[in-house]
Amino acid sequence: MNNALKIEMLSTGDEVLYGQITDTNASWLSDFLFQHGFTMTSRFTVGDNLNQLIDTLIKRSKENDILIINGGLGPTSDDLSAQAAAQANNEALVLHQEWLTVLEQYFASRARKMPPANIKQAMLPKSASIIDNPVGTACGFKMVINNCTLFFTPGVPSEFKVMVENQILPDLKKLQPNIIKPLCYRLTTMGRTESDLADEIEKKLSVPAGIDVGYRSAAPIIELKLTGKMSDQPIIDNLWEQLKHLVSDNLLYEGTIGLAGIVSKELRDKSQQLVVLEEQTAGLIAYQLYGENAPLIKSETSTNITHRITELTAQFPHALILYLGQFSDDNSQFTLQLATPKQTYRYRLKYRSRRYNRQTEQQIFSAIALDALRRYLTNQPLIGPNTWLDVIENNVPNQ
Amino acid sequence: MNNALKIEMLSTGDEVLYGQITDTNASWLSDFLFQHGFTMTSRFTVGDNLNQLIDTLIKRSKENDILIINGGLGPTSDDLSAQAAAQANNEALVLHQEWLTVLEQYFASRARKMPPANIKQAMLPKSASIIDNPVGTACGFKMVINNCTLFFTPGVPSEFKVMVENQILPDLKKLQPNIIKPLCYRLTTMGRTESDLADEIEKKLSVPAGIDVGYRSAAPIIELKLTGKMSDQPIIDNLWEQLKHLVSDNLLYEGTIGLAGIVSKELRDKSQQLVVLEEQTAGLIAYQLYGENAPLIKSETSTNITHRITELTAQFPHALILYLGQFSDDNSQFTLQLATPKQTYRYRLKYRSRRYNRQTEQQIFSAIALDALRRYLTNQPLIGPNTWLDVIENNVPNQ
Numbered sequence: 128m129n130n131a132l133k134i135e136m137l138s139t140g141d142e143v144l145y146g147q148i149t150d151t152n153a154s155w156l157s158d159f160l161f162q163h164g165f166t167m168t169s170r171f172t173v174g175d176n177l178n179q180l181i182d183t184l185i186k187r188s189k190e191n192d193i194l195i196i197n198g199g200l201g202p203t204s205d206d207l208s209a210q211a212a213a214q215a216n217n218e219a220l221v222l223h224q225e226w227l228t229v230l231e232q233y234f235a236s237r238a239r240k241m242p243p244a245n246i247k248q249a250m251l252p253k254s255a256s257i258i259d260n261p262v263g264t265a266c267g268f269k270m271v272i273n274n275c276t277l278f279f280t281p282g283v284p285s286e287f288k289v290m291v292e293n294q295i296l297p298d299l300k301k302l303q304p305n306i307i308k309p310l311c312y313r314l315t316t317m318g319r320t321e322s323d324l325a326d327e328i329e330k331k332l333s334v335p336a337g338i339d340v341g342y343r344s345a346a347p348i349i350e351l352k353l354t355g356k357m358s359d360q361p362i363i364d365n366l367w368e369q370l371k372h373l374v375s376d377n378l379l380y381e382g383t384i385g386l387a388g389i390v391s392k393e394l395r396d397k398s399q400q401l402v403v404l405e406e407q408t409a410g411l412i413a414y415q416l417y418g419e420n421a422p423l424i425k426s427e428t429s430t431n432i433t434h435r436i437t438e439l440t441a442q443f444p445h446a447l448i449l450y451l452g453q454f455s456d457d458n459s460q461f462t463l464q465l466a467t468p469k470q471t472y473r474y475r476l477k478y479r480s481r482r483y484n485r486q487t488e489q490q491i492f493s494a495i496a497l498d499a500l501r502r503y504l505t506n507q508p509l510i511g512p513n514t515w516l517d518v519i520e521n522n523v524p525n526q
Numbered sequence: 527m528n529n530a531l532k533i534e535m536l537s538t539g540d541e542v543l544y545g546q547i548t549d550t551n552a553s554w555l556s557d558f559l560f561q562h563g564f565t566m567t568s569r570f571t572v573g574d575n576l577n578q579l580i581d582t583l584i585k586r587s588k589e590n591d592i593l594i595i596n597g598g599l600g601p602t603s604d605d606l607s608a609q610a611a612a613q614a615n616n617e618a619l620v621l622h623q624e625w626l627t628v629l630e631q632y633f634a635s636r637a638r639k640m641p642p643a644n645i646k647q648a649m650l651p652k653s654a655s656i657i658d659n660p661v662g663t664a665c666g667f668k669m670v671i672n673n674c675t676l677f678f679t680p681g682v683p684s685e686f687k688v689m690v691e692n693q694i695l696p697d698l699k700k701l702q703p704n705i706i707k708p709l710c711y712r713l714t715t716m717g718r719t720e721s722d723l724a725d726e727i728e729k730k731l732s733v734p735a736g737i738d739v740g741y742r743s744a745a746p747i748i749e750l751k752l753t754g755k756m757s758d759q760p761i762i763d764n765l766w767e768q769l770k771h772l773v774s775d776n777l778l779y780e781g782t783i784g785l786a787g788i789v790s791k792e793l794r795d796k797s798q799q800l801v802v803l804e805e806q807t808a809g810l811i812a813y814q815l816y817g818e819n820a821p822l823i824k825s826e827t828s829t830n831i832t833h834r835i836t837e838l839t840a841q842f843p844h845a846l847i848l849y850l851g852q853f854s855d856d857n858s859q860f861t862l863q864l865a866t867p868k869q870t871y872r873y874r875l876k877y878r879s880r881r882y883n884r885q886t887e888q889q890i891f892s893a894i895a896l897d898a899l900r901r902y903l904t905n906q907p908l909i910g911p912n913t914w915l916d917v918i919e920n921n922v923p924n925q
């Protein structure tokens with residue numbers, strides 16, 4: 128990977144710069160490139176400002192082999208990418224008759240008159256070659272500035288993706304034909320801190336150069352990633368087994384299925400129906416499970432609903448009833464119960480990590496509840512080893 | 527604003543570069559700076575690669591007056607910011623005893639042994655001065671490279687915000703003491719498209735240079751922003767009244783309280799309790815209302831729960847019962863009901879905008895339901911004028 132192409136994504140638009148919209152094109156592109164052996168080296172974001180855009184195209188083209196510019200190809204006056212490209216390369220914007228014909232056909236086939244504003248979308252830098260857009264009115268285009276190949280693409284995700292797949296990837300493969308696809312394994316853990324995990328892994332795992340252990344933390348879950356070349360698969364497979372063994376007490380799942388996803392799968396596999404009762408989490412546990420098509424009979428959210436456990440157990444004797452209570456701010460305690468056809472598990476738990484905002488804490492508590500359910504379904508103790516969660520009482524018989 | 531500071535945010539970390547996590551720090555920072563009269567000029571994102579980080583710090587410091595680096599201050603080996611800063615400025619990483627003492631106290635006060643990995647967090651470039659972190663173990667630090675002031679901050683949002691407020695903003699104000707705070711008004715609408723709103727506003731509103739109308743779309747809500755200099759307040763106030771008049775049929779609220787926020791406030795102001803029954807939205811309506819401390823008695827989520835409306839009306843005769851049914855994928859229809867102490871409103875609605883993923887569609891339907899509640903509480907027809915929502919039937923008497 129020493130002579131890897133320097134590939135930068137250049138996102139444009141005030142909304143992206145100011146973070147008002149999530150740049151889903153960026154995550155999709157980096158993942159897509161990665162899967163094909165390429166790496167997005169960096170990403171640069173600027174707003175809707177012509178001079179800044181021109182300056183950026185000139186400077187970033189000097190720094191990179193490939194620039195993938197996203198956004199600014201629409202018909203309105205704050206869509207500035209084509210004009211900036213022309214000025215950056217000191218050339219004229221000219222009418223590309225080829226695309227004007229496509230536009231006229233596009234509108235004619237829909238029995239609509241082409242608005243004059245759309246002519247702008249066929250005005251491209253003189254040296255540009257068109258990248259077809261089979262799904263919209265903004266063509267992409269490609270040109271070379273300062274020895275760097277620039278691909279200009281629309282912000283609409285479906286149009287952007289088609290261009291990356293049909294044009295940009297084949298071009299990259301021509302530039303770097305012997306690209307090696309990477310191998311990447313992922314797993315997630317809960318209950319240990321990132322530094323604690325890293326300490327143990329660095330101590331016990333001998334990771335050769337060219338293979339990376341990566342960490343990604345999204346409270347309360349920490350994802351571990353093992354990445355290397357496909358040609359190193361035997362070594363990576365072996366390291367992966369060691370890594371899984373090291374974290375086995377805290378392992379949630381391998382891959383990217385998600386905690387609600389793995390719980391839903393376990394429920395479906397065991398034909399086990401569920402009812403969820405939530406206080407602190409305000410519906411978040413059920414919302415996540417519904418999103419994964421869990422066999423959920425119903426969910427209720429309110430305050431002081433422990434009495435509903437008994438009522439619902441009577442009503443649905445074959446279902447699991449999962450209850451997560453109120454979080455007491457003063458002593459950081461809460462109650463988790465799981466009523467099964469055979470017995471009721473009851474835990475009084477104390478959370479002793481740092482405090483987050485309400486939404487993040489709800490994420491943390493819902494993960495604890497979902498993990499308890501996962502552990503029950505896989506015949507493990509409901510609360511695993513956890514450095515930031517204490518069991519204050521457990522299995523107090525249900526009233 | 528001609529001599530405005532060039533302020534760039536430099537986000538680090540594979541998970542940000544690859545778009546695996548939403549960079550909420552970027553949106554928060556750009557908004558915070560804007561409110562204080564500063565503008566984030568650009569944003570640069572790089573992964574966890576030491577050489578690239580060093581190179582980036584050197585080059586971006588030459589291009590900007592201020593660099594706000596975010597992330598990479600954690601205790602693990604892929605947290606590289608301090609090391610990169612030292613190498614970029616050709617100086618040593620040294621132990622800052624001052625921060626080591628803070629760390630030792632942090633762990634001692636929690637009766638925990640400090641993991642050895644955390645010592646790394648007190649190893650900073652020699653010329654760096656510490657930026658205090660009152661809420662975590664990663665201190666920030668400040669140093670000057672190539673005449674540019676670099677602020678290194680942690681990725682954890684709460685820790686990042688404290689540092690921006692306590693240290694970075696005061697420093698920026700010292701560099702540019704005569705900064706003019708902008709005036710910015712916001713409102714949100716639902717039911718019209720962005721281009722439709724923009725067309726009418728451009729046609730009917732005469733906006734002088736130096737004042738901007740901005741749009742921000744997050745399905746199904748479109749936010750309008752009117753921005754200018756504080757010294758233009760009389761003109762802006764006048765435009766604001768005209769703008770509000772133009773969109774009055776579709777206005778949700780002024781400011782940034784949020785739809786669940788304004789509904790919760792109306793409920794509290796009127797001492798009106800609520801029960802929520804959800805099918806398609808799977809708990810999202812209730813979750814949002816709980817987050818705003820709405821007077822919510824309870825919520826239930828399941829399939830086919832229309833019969834619960836009558837039962838809950840009997841149980842809670844003074845409460846409002848809000849029901850949102852299942853979305854039929856084939857003909858895009860769903861039922862919305864609001865049972866009040868006096869009567870039950872029932873609407874069969876047809877959604878006819880483009881299809882999104884499940885989560886976004888749940889956001890759209892929950893916004894329709896919350897808006898119906900808001901409109902009821904403010905004595906308006908429950909369904910407002912809407913270009914993408916048809917009323918198929920209404921006020922069919924409840925069974």
